[in-house]
Amino acid sequence: MSYRPLCCLPAALMMHRLWVQSNGSSSNHAPIVGDQLGIPSSTMATGGTGHVGNVTYMNSGMLGPTGFMQQNAHPSTSVMMQQQPQNGGVSRSSPTEMPQGMQTMSEDSLEMRDYNSGVHHMHPHQMQMQHHMQPQQQYNMQYHNHQQMQQMQHYHQQQQQYQQQAQHHQMYPPQIQQQPQQQGQMQQPQQSNQQQQSSTTLQHINESSNLSSAGSISDREPEQAGGTPQRPTAPVTTTTTEKKSVRKRRRLGPNDEQATPKQERKITEFMKVGEASGSNVARCLMTEYHQNQGSPKRQPQQNGSNNYEPQQHPQQQHQQQQQQQQQNQMSQHDMHNSCWGMATPSLGVNNRGTPTPTQQQHYSSDSNSNSNQSPPGQGGNRMVRTIDGETQTDSSLSQRVQNNNQSADEIAKRDRIIEDYRRQIDDMNTKQNAERRKYEASKETIKRLLIEKNMIERTALRDKISADSPRIGCFKTTRIGDSFRDQWTDGWGFAEIEKKQEALATEKNDINAAATLLKKRKPAELERKVDRKRPQAVSIQIQNDSNGMQPSTSSNSNGDDAIFRRPEEPKEIPPQEYTELEEIYRLRKEHLRKEETDVLMEKERLDKERSLHMRELKRIANESASQFKEHQLLHKRYLMLNLLGKGGFSEVWKAFDIDENRYVACKIHHVNKDWKEEKKANYVKHAMREKDIHKSLDHCRIVKQYDLLTIDNHSFCTVLEYVPGNDLDFYLKQNKSISEKEARSIIMQVVSALVYLNEKSTPIIHYDLKPANILLESGHTFGAIKITDFGLSKIMEGENDDHDGGIELTSQFAGTYWYLPPETFIVPPPKITCKVDVWSIGVIFYQCIYGKKPFGHDLTQQKILECNTIINAREVIFPNKPQVSSLAQDFIRRCLQYRKEDRADVFELARHDLIRPKLPREAKGSVSGIPRSPSVNREDDNI
Numbered sequence: 001m002s003y004r005p006l007c008c009l010p011a012a013l014m015m016h017r018l019w020v021q022s023n024g025s026s027s028n029h030a031p032i033v034g035d036q037l038g039i040p041s042s043t044m045a046t047g048g049t050g051h052v053g054n055v056t057y058m059n060s061g062m063l064g065p066t067g068f069m070q071q072n073a074h075p076s077t078s079v080m081m082q083q084q085p086q087n088g089g090v091s092r093s094s095p096t097e098m099p100q101g102m103q104t105m106s107e108d109s110l111e112m113r114d115y116n117s118g119v120h121h122m123h124p125h126q127m128q129m130q131h132h133m134q135p136q137q138q139y140n141m142q143y144h145n146h147q148q149m150q151q152m153q154h155y156h157q158q159q160q161q162y163q164q165q166a167q168h169h170q171m172y173p174p175q176i177q178q179q180p181q182q183q184g185q186m187q188q189p190q191q192s193n194q195q196q197q198s199s200t201t202l203q204h205i206n207e208s209s210n211l212s213s214a215g216s217i218s219d220r221e222p223e224q225a226g227g228t229p230q231r232p233t234a235p236v237t238t239t240t241t242e243k244k245s246v247r248k249r250r251r252l253g254p255n256d257e258q259a260t261p262k263q264e265r266k267i268t269e270f271m272k273v274g275e276a277s278g279s280n281v282a283r284c285l286m287t288e289y290h291q292n293q294g295s296p297k298r299q300p301q302q303n304g305s306n307n308y309e310p311q312q313h314p315q316q317q318h319q320q321q322q323q324q325q326q327q328n329q330m331s332q333h334d335m336h337n338s339c340w341g342m343a344t345p346s347l348g349v350n351n352r353g354t355p356t357p358t359q360q361q362h363y364s365s366d367s368n369s370n371s372n373q374s375p376p377g378q379g380g381n382r383m384v385r386t387i388d389g390e391t392q393t394d395s396s397l398s399q400r401v402q403n404n405n406q407s408a409d410e411i412a413k414r415d416r417i418i419e420d421y422r423r424q425i426d427d428m429n430t431k432q433n434a435e436r437r438k439y440e441a442s443k444e445t446i447k448r449l450l451i452e453k454n455m456i457e458r459t460a461l462r463d464k465i466s467a468d469s470p471r472i473g474c475f476k477t478t479r480i481g482d483s484f485r486d487q488w489t490d491g492w493g494f495a496e497i498e499k500k501q502e503a504l505a506t507e508k509n510d511i512n513a514a515a516t517l518l519k520k521r522k523p524a525e526l527e528r529k530v531d532r533k534r535p536q537a538v539s540i541q542i543q544n545d546s547n548g549m550q551p552s553t554s555s556n557s558n559g560d561d562a563i564f565r566r567p568e569e570p571k572e573i574p575p576q577e578y579t580e581l582e583e584i585y586r587l588r589k590e591h592l593r594k595e596e597t598d599v600l601m602e603k604e605r606l607d608k609e610r611s612l613h614m615r616e617l618k619r620i621a622n623e624s625a626s627q628f629k630e631h632q633l634l635h636k637r638y639l640m641l642n643l644l645g646k647g648g649f650s651e652v653w654k655a656f657d658i659d660e661n662r663y664v665a666c667k668i669h670h671v672n673k674d675w676k677e678e679k680k681a682n683y684v685k686h687a688m689r690e691k692d693i694h695k696s697l698d699h700c701r702i703v704k705q706y707d708l709l710t711i712d713n714h715s716f717c718t719v720l721e722y723v724p725g726n727d728l729d730f731y732l733k734q735n736k737s738i739s740e741k742e743a744r745s746i747i748m749q750v751v752s753a754l755v756y757l758n759e760k761s762t763p764i765i766h767y768d769l770k771p772a773n774i775l776l777e778s779g780h781t782f783g784a785i786k787i788t789d790f791g792l793s794k795i796m797e798g799e800n801d802d803h804d805g806g807i808e809l810t811s812q813f814a815g816t817y818w819y820l821p822p823e824t825f826i827v828p829p830p831k832i833t834c835k836v837d838v839w840s841i842g843v844i845f846y847q848c849i850y851g852k853k854p855f856g857h858d859l860t861q862q863k864i865l866e867c868n869t870i871i872n873a874r875e876v877i878f879p880n881k882p883q884v885s886s887l888a889q890d891f892i893r894r895c896l897q898y899r900k901e902d903r904a905d906v907f908e909l910a911r912h913d914l915i916r917p918k919l920p921r922e923a924k925g926s927v928s929g930i931p932r933s934p935s936v937n938r939e940d941d942n943i
């Protein structure tokens with residue numbers, strides 16, 4: 001059996017009205033409706049049985065206590081029935097023909113029988129309703145239909161049992177206890193809609209549940225009242241048992257023998273649902289209501305009253321009635337179809353004169369308040385109040401249903417919008433994922449190609465090193481005392497040069513010897529004429545040479561060997577011969593000198609090659625020993641390519657930043673595990689200070705620091721701007737010295753960086769300026785430079801630090817001694833200032849030009865300390881060679897002033913004529929407020 005409230009509504013209504021008509025006004029009507037629907041009378045009586053969810057509750061709500069339907073049962077059905085032909089043109093029953101009326105009922109009952117048979121027939125109106133519903137509502141409705149069908153089938157089987165049980169349970173039949181569970185089953189799919197309801201609404205419904213109960217049928221019953229002049233006074237005190245017996249009696253008419261009580265009762269259950277149709281929320285509301293209605297407190301039997309009068313405030317009732325009017329107008333068409341189950345054109349509100357049955361129902365509800373269409377009968381105030389309550393509750397419920405419908409629409413709309421957005425987000429995510437995959441793939445490709453390229457380069461370099469080693473030399477492990485050491489062994493290139501040099505030396509000696517002998521054999525006549533005829537003799541010699549004549553040194557002239565053969569005895573040779581030989585020896589000596597120079601140059605080249613080769617060999621050895629040799633990817637970003645160099649406690653790797661697509665230098669600081677904690681802490685402190693200081697610097701002459709990474713417990717890495725060339729130290733080792741111009745270019749750039757450091761609010765002392773920390777971008781000295789390594793740098797900040805007086809020197813004897821000023825060696829050290837760096841600049845400039853350091857050039861650091869070399873470095877001495885301009889010498893002198901107070905500061909250096917910008921003559925001295933250095937005459941600038 002299926003419960004389809006909308007399609008069942010007209011049949012039930014008609015049946016009820018016919019029954020009322022035929023039984024007069026004083027009978028107990030409601031039970032019959034209930035019995036016709038097939039709901040156990042006990043359930044109907046209690047009004048709390050919720051076997052089929054909203055349907056049963058609605059039924060119970062409508063029927064509720066026994067006296068309820070008695071009150072609302074109205075003989076006005078006859079009026080309504082008479083009006084039917086006018087509206088629909090179809091006379092389905094006559095007010096006077098009870099059999100016809102019952103026949104009409106039977107037609108609808110046939111449908112119910114179909115339900116009994118388990119076949120689910122969709123009523124056209126129901127289909128129409130579903131068509132108008134939102135998908136969710138349709139789903140819910142179908143779901144409920146299905147549920148209803150299942151549950152009705154179940155109850156069909158138990159129907160008889162319930163009825164029997166109901167005879168014995170006056171108040172609460174056993175089914176009541178099943179109600180919550182079954183309600184839960186029904187409510188579950190509706191939960192999504194129910195969530196839209198505010199708790200306030202639910203509470204309101206609960207509070208006014210008895211009103212809702214009354215209102216659930218009020219849009220039908222009052223219409224009967226409206227059409228009936230005399231409203232019967234419903235007996236108030238009819239007991240449940242009596243009602244049941246009456247119900248049973250009336251149900252069993254001659255034509256109804258086949259109809260089970262279940263079939264008949266269920267129809268009216270759906271009436272209310274039909275009115276409130278179109279919304280699952282409405283069903284939920286009704287379910288909620290009937291849950292409350294099922295409470296014993298709400299049973300009239302308990303309080304002994306049939307009072308279903310509305311408990312609402314009059315103003316609220318009025319509002320609800322108005323809302324109900326609107327609702328009725330909107331749902332009229334649907335209701336009409338649902339009532340009659342046919343495509344009867346519904347009339348508008350203006351057609352009140354000839355309303356359709358549906359209209360009559362609705363208008364009758366309105367009429368209770370407006371007293372237009374359906375004037376109140378004479379059934380007494382109670383009836384009027386009851387009807388009013390029903391109407392109000394119904395309108396309230398309808399309003400809620402409408403609101404819920406609107407909410408459902410809005411929710412559906414929002415759902416669609418959300419769905420659209422979600423789809424867009426999904427699309428974007430998909431695109432983003434695709435892009436990310438591409439990006440990752442490109443990164444992988446770049447990484448792979450870089451590794452491939454690096455492997456090729458490594459292999460080529462190693463091949464070259466291997467090929468060069470025999471010529472240049474290599475390190476060989478040799479035992480020295482108890483230990484083994486790598487000792488350098490020169491290659492055959494050096495041996496060859498040596499050989500050449502030896503050969504040249506021998507030849508030189510021979511020529512010298514021959515020339516000496518020749519002098520002994522000098523003819524006497526040449527001795528005498530030498531002063532007078534020398535020009536003639538020379539001209540003859542030249543002539544002989546041009547004619548291809550060989551000088552004859554002896555009577556036996558058999559070739560070159562004869563030249564060097566010791567003359568048996570020195571005797572005079574002819575003047576001509578002597579002159580020739582003398583010229584030959586002179587030329588040979590000149591040639592030898594040239595050859596010697598070439599060999600020396602070759603040796604120098606080989607020496608350079610050797611230093612580079614040695615550095616590469618060390619680098620390769622360090623690279624092979626490093627833990628990063630396998631192209632590690634630090635922090636999924638920095639691809640380690642090759643080792644650039646190894647300092648005291650750090651190794652610098654050339655790496656590729658695959659996020660930023662650039663080469664970087666990764667300086668990895670290692671903390672020796674065997675160090676004492678204090679040393680470790682000190683090292684980390686310095687490294688952190690370097691990082692902090694370096695991070696804040698942004699100048700084109702200072703290597704940039706990009707990042708800081710922790711690698712493991714003992715090492716971390718600073719990521720620096722990569723400078724492709726060598727450092728100045730390596731360049732100077734290769735070239736010994738550079739020209740003054742090149743040196744001035746480098747110093748100018750270093751001073752520029754120092755000005756930047758000293759212009760900061762908290763000036764910074766580099767403290768470790770030296771050729772090794774000046775990087776040459778192009779690899780040579782006529783390009784740009786960048787200074788690096790801020791490991792020992794100091795910030796001039798703090799309360800005790802006076803920028804002019806200086807700061808405390810906390811790490812004395814750290815640094816590179818050749819480049820540190822005297823004050824840093826004094827114990828205890830005085831305060832230091834940026835003039836520490838100025839001293840370093842003077843030393844570097846001097847070293848660049850002269851190829852050696854001004855103080856302690858050949859000494860080790862240790863020796864410098866022991867000999868107090870720097871403490872005694874009171875005056876700088878300039879060698880004669882190479883020639884250096886007085887400007888450059890003055891610049892160096894200003895830097896290497898012993899007392900820091902006498903020394904120039906960075907800003908003075910920047911103003912020095914040697915490096916300050918050259919301006920047009922008229923503008924000189926007026927730009928930048930930098931006065932011209934008084935100590936230097938620019939005319940001396942010979943560079």
Ligand SMILES: Nc1ncnc2c1ncn2[C@@H]1O[C@H](COP(=O)(O)OP(=O)(O)OP(=O)(O)O)[C@@H](O)[C@H]1O
Binds near residue numbers: 645772
């Ligand atoms: N940013 C950089 N770009 C390119 N090469 C660099 C960079 N920084 C350092 N190097 C090179 O890495 C090598 C090692 O640098 P590092 O600063 O560790 O050496 P160092 O200054 O000789 O040692 P220490 O730090 O003990 O004074 C040097 O040859 C240097 O030229």
